Amino acid sequence: MDRPVVAGVDGSPASLGAAEEAARAAVLRARPLHLVHGYLHPLGYGVPVNPYDLGVPAPTEAAQAMLERVAGDLAGRWPGLRVEVRQVPGGPGATLVEESSRAELVVVGSRGLGGFTGLLLGSVGTQVAAHARCPVLVVRPAGEPVRAEGPVLVGVDGSEPAELAVGYAADEAARRGAALVLVHVAPDEGTRTPDGDPDAVLATAIAAARGSHPGLTVTARTIRADSPARALVEASGDAALAVVGTRGRGGFTGMLLGSVSQALVQHARCPVLVAHPYGQAR
Incomplete structure (x- = not known):
């Protein structure tokens, strides 16, 4: 089974940093990269206004354009990288946990300024790091270049x-x-x-x-x-x-x-x- 490396992308700096490291990991493993955008219902809860309307909210053109832009940029800078993009109707944390059951690796970004005060990973990253069904790469510290060399x-x-x-x-x-x-x-x-x-x-x-x-x-x-x-x-x-x-x-x-x-x-x-x-x- 050609398990992919998966990264959740929402356009934020943290998610773009995660996508970059996911591309690096995919190339090292000779695996495809899947960029996934988990989206909620427009009201934010995934529940239709009419309780009898059980339709799933549609993916958006803006999110699709964002995913394709990120995919094109990564494919251009990582020769040989195979990239697929997909929108999934669900919360980003739950989406990535579900994707992890079929993944080689899931990559999430982080936020925060460092030190020991507060929780710096964020709710989505914390959920995925704790509940995933495959290894999880947490890209941190936030906002700093990732060191390529070192033990x-x-x-x-x-x-x-x-x-x-x-x-x-x-x-x-x-x-x-x-x-x-x-x-x-x-x-x-x-x-x-x-x-x-x-x-x-x-x-x-x-x-x-x-x-x-x-x-x-x-x-x-x-x-x-x-x-x-x-x-x-x-x-x-x-x-x-x-x-x-x-x-x-x-x-x-x-x-x-x-x-x-x-x-x-x-x-x-x-x-x-x-x-x-x-x-x-x-």
């Missing part, structure tokens, strides 16, 4: 989500021709993780990454810090991409992203890949 960073703690994230990070580093940096955050010297010594956790992750990609450059380090979230956000400043799992240790019951993953999705200083397994509804 792929992933935090490891011995959990199953972290193991999946390491696998995705190794794939992405190999695809980009970049180094992979594995980071374990420990609160202080001599503290053992729930799975044993930090060195053992890192050694297991190194073996897994090198086993799947023998030529990959892999480095590992332990950071001593009280806050894993802040430590990894700080470490992301030197990376071209950070990869996070969908649920880590210490998260609240019912949360779809662990607290550390949430912090990186909202505040990282580089794009973030959320390592959802394929085909699992959230």
